Amino acid sequence: xxxISDNIERFILSLLSDQDEAIxxxxxxxxxxxxCAPSQIxxxxxxxxxxxxxxxxxxxxGGNGYIRIVRVPSEMGDLSKIVTVQLSGEIDExxxxxxxxxxxxxxxxxxxxxxxxxxxxxxNALKPFPARDVLRAGMLRGALTALMLxxxxxxx
Amino acid sequence: xxxISDNIERFILSLLSDQDEAIxxxxxxxxxxxxCAPSQIxxxxxxxxxxxxxxxxxxxxGGNGYIRIVRVPSEMGDLSKIVTVQLSGEIDExxxxxxxxxxxxxxxxxxxxxxxxxxxxxxNALKPFPARDVLRAGMLRGALTALMLxxxxxxx
DNA sequence: ATAATAAGGTCAAGGTCAGACAAAGTCAAG
DNA sequence: CTTGACTTTGTCTGACCTTGACCTTATTAT
Numbered sequence: 001x002x003x004i005s006d007n008i009e010r011f012i013l014s015l016l017s018d019q020d021e022a023i024x025x026x027x028x029x030x031x032x033x034x035x036c037a038p039s040q041i042x043x044x045x046x047x048x049x050x051x052x053x054x055x056x057x058x059x060x061x062g063g064n065g066y067i068r069i070v071r072v073p074s075e076m077g078d079l080s081k082i083v084t085v086q087l088s089g090e091i092d093e094x095x096x097x098x099x100x101x102x103x104x105x106x107x108x109x110x111x112x113x114x115x116x117x118x119x120x121x122x123x124n125a126l127k128p129f130p131a132r133d134v135l136r137a138g139m140l141r142g143a144l145t146a147l148m149l150x151x152x153x154x155x156x
Numbered sequence: 157x158x159x160i161s162d163n164i165e166r167f168i169l170s171l172l173s174d175q176d177e178a179i180x181x182x183x184x185x186x187x188x189x190x191x192c193a194p195s196q197i198x199x200x201x202x203x204x205x206x207x208x209x210x211x212x213x214x215x216x217x218g219g220n221g222y223i224r225i226v227r228v229p230s231e232m233g234d235l236s237k238i239v240t241v242q243l244s245g246e247i248d249e250x251x252x253x254x255x256x257x258x259x260x261x262x263x264x265x266x267x268x269x270x271x272x273x274x275x276x277x278x279x280n281a282l283k284p285f286p287a288r289d290v291l292r293a294g295m296l297r298g299a300l301t302a303l304m305l306x307x308x309x310x311x312x
Numbered sequence: 313a314t315a316a317t318a319a320g321g322t323c324a325a326g327g328t329c330a331g332a333c334a335a336a337g338t339c340a341a342g
Numbered sequence: 343c344t345t346g347a348c349t350t351t352g353t354c355t356g357a358c359c360t361t362g363a364c365c366t367t368a369t370t371a372t
Binding site for chain 1: 299
């Protein structure tokens with residue numbers, strides 16, 4: 001159960017979750033810890049710690065090299081900005097999921113709402129539609145707009 | 157009586173019956189156990205462990221892939237009925253709103269969630285799409301399935 | 313400066329799974 | 343005997359993972 005990549009992901013997340021915004025690690029060291037090829041670390045980073053999910057990776061080569069993983073403090077205060085910037089045109093499934101994840105972290109939506117929205121905009125539900133990226137953007141626009149319109153009522 | 161498919165069904169049921177809500181298995185492993193083609197497992201799942209019968213399937217491909225079978229608790233039984241009956245084909249905007257309102261009254265979803273879903277399936281968001289009624293059904297199917305799937309986590 | 317060393321990055325190849333789909337088999341009802 | 347629903351198998355595709363060879367960049371020793 002749970003391959004190496006998943007373990008590495010969990011390990012990194014556990015390091016991050018302890019109130020830290022960013023961590024620094026060494027690729028070879030981590031690879032050795034998990035007994036895997038160093039490039040496996042890159043694989044994990046590029047598939048799981050993406051910008052879409054709110055992470056930024058910095059690194060340096062050579063002596064005293066490092067990999068730094070920064071959790072981007074999701075600046076989600078302004079929903080209308082998201083609507084007009086990220087959702088004006090099209091959005092693919094991965095980016096949409098990333099967006100929803102950030103909204104979740106910023107506590108703009110709940111975990112349940114996140115799952116609900118994810119399901120409705122999933123590639124699976126939208127498969128037969130050629131213009132699904134446009135569609136997806138429109139749907140999320142609608143949802144976020146609905147949120148903004150009803151902020152008062154939700155306050156209860 | 158009792159072809160291979162029936163045996164596989166019973167086997168899976170026996171795994172589930174032991175107080176477990178969900179089980180995880182590997183397709184090839186199970187296929188080998190029953191000396192059948194791996195795709196036979198898919199056949200059993202798609203004919204016997206359907207949403208209509210109160211099961212939800214999740215899976216992942218690739219290394220460490222799995223198939224997870226979740227039994228939907230009976231309180232959610234109504235949901236699966238809705239999914240298979242009312243949302244099997246198409247649904248127009250008005251009917252969708254009606255359905256959402258019912259779900260709201262039954263306290264299956266919150267007011268916020270209702271608004272969110274309403275926004276994503278609104279005629280407005282789906283206007284440019286000729287087959288929007290099919291689309292709408294697919295989206296709501298996805299959302300309700302997601303609800304069933306995650307009801308334990310929602311308990312928190 | 314230059315060379316050696318110590319990092320990390322890229323990419324392609326290969327491996328491991330599950331999904332999709334169609335072809336072929338089985339069997340009961342008419 | 344034919345038909346049609348159900349079952350079983352086989353093949354191909356694509357998603358996901360792992361590794362290793364080779365490349366680039368930074369530091370340190372000569």
